Amino acid sequence: MEARIEGFLGKSVEGKKSRLPACQDKAQSLTGLILAAFMVCHMLFTGSIVFGKRAFEGVVSFAEPFGMTWITNFIAFVILVIFMVHAFLGMRKFPANYRAYQAFKAHKIRFGHLDTTLWWFQFITGFLLFFTASAHIITIIFSEPITANLSIARFANLHLFYLLLLIVTVTHASIGTYRLIMKWYSIEGSKKDEMIEKRAKIKKINFIIWGALFAFSVIADIVWLAK
Amino acid sequence: MSRKITIKAFKYNPLSKISKPHFNTYELEETSGMTLFVALNQIRENFDPDLSFDFVCRAGICGSCAMLVNGKPQLACRTLTKDYEDGVIELMPLPVFKLIKDLSVNTGEWMAAMNSRVESWIHTTKVTDISKQEEKVDPELAQKTFELDRCIECGICVAACGTAIMRNDFIGAVGLNRIARFRVDPLDERTDEDFYELVGDDSGIFGCMSLLGCEDQCPKHLPLQNQIAFIRRKMASVK
Numbered sequence: 232m233e234a235r236i237e238g239f240l241g242k243s244v245e246g247k248k249s250r251l252p253a254c255q256d257k258a259q260s261l262t263g264l265i266l267a268a269f270m271v272c273h274m275l276f277t278g279s280i281v282f283g284k285r286a287f288e289g290v291v292s293f294a295e296p297f298g299m300t301w302i303t304n305f306i307a308f309v310i311l312v313i314f315m316v317h318a319f320l321g322m323r324k325f326p327a328n329y330r331a332y333q334a335f336k337a338h339k340i341r342f343g344h345l346d347t348t349l350w351w352f353q354f355i356t357g358f359l360l361f362f363t364a365s366a367h368i369i370t371i372i373f374s375e376p377i378t379a380n381l382s383i384a385r386f387a388n389l390h391l392f393y394l395l396l397l398i399v400t401v402t403h404a405s406i407g408t409y410r411l412i413m414k415w416y417s418i419e420g421s422k423k424d425e426m427i428e429k430r431a432k433i434k435k436i437n438f439i440i441w442g443a444l445f446a447f448s449v450i451a452d453i454v455w456l457a458k
Numbered sequence: 459m460s461r462k463i464t465i466k467a468f469k470y471n472p473l474s475k476i477s478k479p480h481f482n483t484y485e486l487e488e489t490s491g492m493t494l495f496v497a498l499n500q501i502r503e504n505f506d507p508d509l510s511f512d513f514v515c516r517a518g519i520c521g522s523c524a525m526l527v528n529g530k531p532q533l534a535c536r537t538l539t540k541d542y543e544d545g546v547i548e549l550m551p552l553p554v555f556k557l558i559k560d561l562s563v564n565t566g567e568w569m570a571a572m573n574s575r576v577e578s579w580i581h582t583t584k585v586t587d588i589s590k591q592e593e594k595v596d597p598e599l600a601q602k603t604f605e606l607d608r609c610i611e612c613g614i615c616v617a618a619c620g621t622a623i624m625r626n627d628f629i630g631a632v633g634l635n636r637i638a639r640f641r642v643d644p645l646d647e648r649t650d651e652d653f654y655e656l657v658g659d660d661s662g663i664f665g666c667m668s669l670l671g672c673e674d675q676c677p678k679h680l681p682l683q684n685q686i687a688f689i690r691r692k693m694a695s696v697k
């Protein structure tokens with residue numbers, strides 16, 4: 232009943248404006264944050280191969296104590312759910328139709344403004360992730376217990392796909408964490424120049440961290456291929 | 459040393475059946491300290507009496523001369539031609555707003571709708587008695603209110619906003635700044651719940667994607683990122 236009324240009016244039964252947009256906004260940020268944090272751990276985990284098969288399997292057995300290999304499958308399932316929620320909420324921000332798409336694209340080209348262009352990348356990579364990330368996560372949900380050899384085989388098969396997935400994910404996540412800060416954190420300063428400078432600094436640190444993680448993962452990828 | 463500059467101005471009259479959108483190119487001699495205000499008036503005087511554009515104060519106060527200068531929305535009266543090294547300057551009208559003709563757009567109509575949406579006036583239950591002295595206001599709060607009240611409604615933040623360009627119901631930084639301005643004003647009695655009624659949706663605060671074109675282009679250097687994030691936190695925590 233209430234859903235029917237709220238959907239019709241955009242107002243709750245008490246005649247107040249629906250609180251759902253606030254919830255959705257918070258949920259979009261929160262799920263994004265969780266996914267970004269997960270991605271950081273993931274990159275560090277798979278990257279442990281750089282230190283040898285033993286190190287990698289050590290990490291795996293740390294994540295799956297007492298041989299509870301289902302933990303990985305279960306976590307993958309949870310991540311898939313969070314991912315789907317995030318994708319659903321993120322979709323609200325997509326251009327609603329071709330006219331909007333065209334208008335934004337032309338604006339981006341004319342304006343030549345980095346933060347605006349970054350959103351464009353986030354939109355494109357977000358769209359690609361619908362397919363690429365879900366394919367990967369679903370594979371893991373149904374996968375056999377992880378061993379170094381299995382991972383090597385899996386990676387060798389599809390290394391181009393994984394490299395693409397890595398680039399797309401890191402692009403999306405790195406812009407996402409920067410935007411998260413811009414959305415929720417007020418940059419203070421006595422002068423506007425000072426605020427803009429601080430923002431540039433935050434941006435730089437954010438992208439350096441993600442850049443380093445990306446470089447580490449690419450090195451790890453090469454090591455994976457060499458095994 | 460003076461040089462020649464080239465101004466390419468967008469020309470289109472949406473009310474004319476024969477007018478087609480195009481650019482007209484004008485070459486002029488650059489003078490020292492030349493602003494786009496000077497350049498455009500020279501063009502109108504010497505080359506093209508039909509070119510439409512708006513200026514009132516010529517000093518960055520009235521907000522009527524905003525246009526896209528090489529794609530970036532800014533005040534034409536505060537733009538020096540010498541800042542363009544290659545001497546080629548392309549002018550277009552602000553997007554989002556209704557095009558009147560050439561470089562002239564109707565920001566007034568948009569701003570009036572925005573102001574009525576955010577109910578841009580002091581809401582108070584107190585009745586003022588003009589025979590008595592005014593109530594005292596905390597100077598610090600008054601200062602903060604004045605700071606945010608410096609907006610000149612030039613529309614630059616709207617034209618610089620990818621969200622506003624995609625969705626025409628988006629309230630823009632100017633509207634969100636308005637909310638921040640009345641929220642800090644000690645004379646306004648509205649609560650966060652009241653403000654939520656005005657901007658608590660995807661065409662209001664939750665529609666903002668933090669693209670920050672507004673922050674980077676606002677000619678009055680208003681702290682827009684700072685205020686929008688603040689309003690977002692406040693609106694997100696309304697029960």
Ligand code: SF4
Nearest residue numbers: 609610612613615676
């Ligand atoms: S907030 Fe700044 S850019 Fe936006 S209308 Fe006001 S003065 Fe212009």
Ligand code: FES
Nearest residue numbers: 516520521523535
């Ligand atoms: S003419 Fe008034 S701001 Fe430019």
